[in-house]
Amino acid sequence: MRNKNIQFSFLVIMMLASLVACKKEEYTIPDAVSQLTNDCIKRTIGPSIVSLPLEFAYAMAIPKSSGKLVSAQVEASIAGASGTYLEHRSFFTNSSGVDVPVLVGSPSLTVDKTTKMTYSIDTNAATLRYYYVIPEEARGQSVSFTFSVTSSDGKTASYKMGPYTVSRMSIKKNLAVSNGVNAFISIEDMAVYNAAAAAAIPGKIDLVYLFRAVPTTFTHALVSPAADAAYLPGVTLPAGLNRSTKLRKVFNLQDRNLANLQFGIYVDDVDLKNVDMVDMPNYAIGLRAEAGVWVETADKKYRAYIFVNSITAAGTAVISMLRYTL
Amino acid sequence: MAKYFKITLSILMISAIIISCKKDSVVDEDGLLITFRQECFVSNFELLGADFVSVRSKTAVIDTVAQTIDVEVLFGTDLKNVYPQFTLATDCKLDPKVTGRTDLSNLASPKVYTVVSGNRKIRKDYKLNIKFQ
Structure with missing residues (x-):
C-alpha cells in the first residue's frame, strides 16, 4: 500500500514538472533604438597580409527625434598604409543584390592612426566601409580598431574590433614569366629576371621557368638551377647559378x-610553416593553369607557394606567390 | 560413493562449459574480419604523385600468375614521393600497409607487396616493377 502511494506521488510530480517545462516564453518585440547606436562587421576573410586591405562595414544610426549624424572615425592601433580610407558613401543592397552607394559626406582624411569622415548631408543612419591597408610595420603583429560616431546632440558611440593577427607572409601577384627571356625567379626578391639581370645576382636565383613541348609531359616547368640536366634541356644558365630549391x-x-x-x-602562415618538404625534388614539370608548387629555398630561409594563374602554348605563364620567412 | 560421483560430474560439467565458451577469433590483429574467402590477388593498381595526380603513362599490367605489377610512369616522376594504391580481391589485405608517401625510387630492387586472403591463410607476393616513359 505504501509503495503504491509513493509511485502515485512520483507520477504526479513528474507530470507537474512536464507541465512547467513546457511553458512557452512569449516573444517580445525588441525596444526601438532610442539613442545613438553603432555596429560593425569585418568583411574580409582569410589571412591578413601586408599590402592587402582589411574591409569593414560600420553601421550607425540615431533616432530622428534625437538629431543627425555628424562624423565617423576609425582609430587603428597601427597606422594604416597609403590607401587607407573610410568611405564617404553609404551603401545599401538593392533587390538584385547589388550594393548601391549614396553620397553622405566629404572624402575621409587620415592623420596618423585616425581616419575621419564628416557628414555633409542630413542623415540619421548610414553604413560606411572602412579599408585599412596593412602596413609593413604590422607584419606579425596584432592590429585592432576603434570605430566611433558623433551625433548632433553631442553623443558619441564606439565599437571595438580586433585584435587581428597580421600574417608574416608577403604576397606578389601576376608575375609574367617567359621561356628563355624573363625566366629566372628569385624568391627572396619575389621577382622575375632575364639572364643578364640574373647573372648579376646568381645567389638570389632559386628557380628557372622553362617550356618544352616535347616530351608532352614536360610543358611548363619550374626547375632549380642545380637540378639534373635532364630537367633543363637546352638551357644555358648564367654563370654562378647553382641553388637547389625544393619543390x-x-x-x-x-x-x-x-x-x-x-x-x-x-593559404596561411601555418600551411607554409608546416608543409613537409623533406626529400622533395628540385624540379616541378608538367605544370598547368591553377596548379601550384610549394617551394623551400636552398638556405631554408624562405618557403613560398607559387600559383600558376595562366599559361600559353607559346611558352609564357603568369604566376603569383606567397612567401614566408622561416 | 554417490558423493564422489556428484563431484566428478560437477568437474566434468564445469570443464565442458569452459571449453564450450571459448570463442573463435573472427578478427585479425588489424581488427579486420576474417572470412572464408580464399581469393588472393590484385585487381587494379594506381600510382599517384605528391599532388595526388596519377603519374602513370598507361594502365598498369597485373599478372596474377607471375604475381607482378608492371607500371610505366611519366618522365620526371619523383618516385621518392608517390602514393601506390592497390585494389584487392574481396576481404584481402596488403602487407606492408601503404600508410602515406612511399619511396619507390630504388628501381634496381623492386618493392614487394604481399596480398593476404580473406581467410588469412593464403599469402601472395607481388613484385612492383616500375619503369620510366
Missing part, C-alpha cells in the same frame, strides 16, 4: 588572393 607540386589549391579573388581557399 612540391600541388593541385586544386587555388588561393583566393593569388587567384585574383576567385575560389574560396586561403
Whole structure:
C-alpha cells in the first residue's frame, strides 16, 4: 500500500514538472533604438597580409527625434598604409543584390592612426566601409580598431574590433614569366629576371621557368638551377647559378588572393610553416593553369607557394606567390 | 560413493562449459574480419604523385600468375614521393600497409607487396616493377 502511494506521488510530480517545462516564453518585440547606436562587421576573410586591405562595414544610426549624424572615425592601433580610407558613401543592397552607394559626406582624411569622415548631408543612419591597408610595420603583429560616431546632440558611440593577427607572409601577384627571356625567379626578391639581370645576382636565383613541348609531359616547368640536366634541356644558365630549391607540386589549391579573388581557399602562415618538404625534388614539370608548387629555398630561409594563374602554348605563364620567412 | 560421483560430474560439467565458451577469433590483429574467402590477388593498381595526380603513362599490367605489377610512369616522376594504391580481391589485405608517401625510387630492387586472403591463410607476393616513359 505504501509503495503504491509513493509511485502515485512520483507520477504526479513528474507530470507537474512536464507541465512547467513546457511553458512557452512569449516573444517580445525588441525596444526601438532610442539613442545613438553603432555596429560593425569585418568583411574580409582569410589571412591578413601586408599590402592587402582589411574591409569593414560600420553601421550607425540615431533616432530622428534625437538629431543627425555628424562624423565617423576609425582609430587603428597601427597606422594604416597609403590607401587607407573610410568611405564617404553609404551603401545599401538593392533587390538584385547589388550594393548601391549614396553620397553622405566629404572624402575621409587620415592623420596618423585616425581616419575621419564628416557628414555633409542630413542623415540619421548610414553604413560606411572602412579599408585599412596593412602596413609593413604590422607584419606579425596584432592590429585592432576603434570605430566611433558623433551625433548632433553631442553623443558619441564606439565599437571595438580586433585584435587581428597580421600574417608574416608577403604576397606578389601576376608575375609574367617567359621561356628563355624573363625566366629566372628569385624568391627572396619575389621577382622575375632575364639572364643578364640574373647573372648579376646568381645567389638570389632559386628557380628557372622553362617550356618544352616535347616530351608532352614536360610543358611548363619550374626547375632549380642545380637540378639534373635532364630537367633543363637546352638551357644555358648564367654563370654562378647553382641553388637547389625544393619543390612540391600541388593541385586544386587555388588561393583566393593569388587567384585574383576567385575560389574560396586561403593559404596561411601555418600551411607554409608546416608543409613537409623533406626529400622533395628540385624540379616541378608538367605544370598547368591553377596548379601550384610549394617551394623551400636552398638556405631554408624562405618557403613560398607559387600559383600558376595562366599559361600559353607559346611558352609564357603568369604566376603569383606567397612567401614566408622561416 | 554417490558423493564422489556428484563431484566428478560437477568437474566434468564445469570443464565442458569452459571449453564450450571459448570463442573463435573472427578478427585479425588489424581488427579486420576474417572470412572464408580464399581469393588472393590484385585487381587494379594506381600510382599517384605528391599532388595526388596519377603519374602513370598507361594502365598498369597485373599478372596474377607471375604475381607482378608492371607500371610505366611519366618522365620526371619523383618516385621518392608517390602514393601506390592497390585494389584487392574481396576481404584481402596488403602487407606492408601503404600508410602515406612511399619511396619507390630504388628501381634496381623492386618493392614487394604481399596480398593476404580473406581467410588469412593464403599469402601472395607481388613484385612492383616500375619503369620510366
